[in-house]
Amino acid sequence: MSQAELTAGPAVRAPRRLWALGILRSELTTTFRRWRTVALLGVLAAVPVLIGIAVRIETGDGSEGGPGGGGGGPAFLSQVTNNGLFLVFAALSATLPVFLPMAVGVIAGDSVAGEASGGTLRYLLVAPAGRTRLLLAKYASVLVFCLVATLVVAVSALAAGALLFPVGEVTTISGTRIGFGEGLLRAGLIAVAVAVSLVGFAALGLFISTLTDSGIAAMAATVGVLITAQILDTMPQLDGIHPYLFPHYWLSFTDLLRDPVYWDEMVRNLGLQAVYAAVFGSAAWARFTTKDISV
Template sequence: MSRVETVPVTAAGPGAVAGPRPQTVPGFLALFRSELTLTFRRARTLALLGVLAVVPILIGVVVKIETGNMHGGDGGPAFITQVTQNGVFLTFTALATSLPIFLPMTVGVVAGDSVAGEAATGTLRYLLVAPAGRSRLLAAKFTAAMAFCLAATLAVAVSGLLIGSILFPVGDVTLLSGDTIGLGAALLRVVLISGVVALSLAGLAAVGLFISTLTGSGIAAMASTVGLVIIVQVLDSFPQLHAIQPWLLTHYWLSFGDLLRQPMYWHAVWQDLGLQALYVAVFGSAAWARFTTRDITA
């Protein structure tokens, strides 16, 4: 019905006092800044990051207590056998463990709630009053979601490094290929892997944002996003669906492990990032198509 961001425009000449002010860079970025602050000042966001930081602590403590029984690689999460020898591996174990469930869950909450949550609490229309346009608001929402992806990954990685270095010895790191690299080079790879993991979540953030523009209920959007990740991962586990699996959002997620080889094996990582870019393009534009033409009633 009403398009709330529409403000009355006078036929403003160049010298008119009323009407849009000239665009400035800080002015353009103001919306992004306010979205970022809004996201990271919410108690919920901090709680989610806290939960993510607990994952490595949990794994670390369990491995520490059960060290006597853990030898031999009795299944269990990836790299678990290496953790006792080198705390740095706790980071990789924690990332591999949280990537299928915890990380997408938190990203789904933040991305799914980004627009739908505003609509549910009735703040969306006020947000649209700002003379920024819906496209820019959507871009700001996506930026905030991506910032959260990075923060979430770093929460796991940094907490893993800290706990790993407290509980276990830290030193030269044995790569998957059996080669050994120094601690400095290993930390560089931690940074690289964190970046790749954060970017791997971009597609999900875009999907979450799109779902968020479809509904006025934050909970519905969050639940659908998280549910979608679970469904996709289930589909990814059926060998019969071999043909479509390279197109599933989560298919290449664990490819970050390829960066722990010597030399690094980038093939699957590029496939992952390419797929994420495709998802961002398709679902980002779908969200834009929906959000810029939708009636905001709440």
């Protein structure tokens, strides 16, 4: 190999990296500028506020939170009146089974199929970054949305909780008390854990998006898979497959409120999400790199 070829290698790789970063930046900008994304984030931000207002109205006479004063409803709801920080945990418990994954399903399902139906996918593939880097950029933008959506819920809940209820020391599930600062730190860790819980489902949605050129069909199919998995996970007759369903360990984040923290189910959740991300991410890559882009 000549000296010219050796020196040309880094020079060739550098523009490719710049193209890849440019594509990722473009994907993030496109994703978060869409009115659909703004609307989804707005709905997610409104859910904790509505929960907080409902609890505030219901407990205006000094009764405990939850229907009938019995602490029903989403987890942690009965403790919100004593500490507004619990609204973060209650809001994440309420939005994770349905609202958050549905929002992620819409974004992931539309990521490739939406470009194909709009006729812009073939122009994106002209970039030197190639199909693999384009697919990675799209998956990375979906993961960023997972984190942003979760943080929107958490921050909205924290603000509403602090305005509507007193804040202070946090009583853990184990019965011990921790300071507000540590409780706030755990709330942040829980938000990250919830976002990570959506990694496998995001890869599944990306794979479905590569199977069709219709964005609406991909979004509907992704949400349909979510609903089906949720239903299967509630059927006791199918308990043998429950540990292999992507939403099975989603609520394991509650173990971060134990003292000491109970890690077993959270580790299982991380492992399961990694398997789903690897399997469906590979399937999406195999499909997308061989897909005939005709529009």
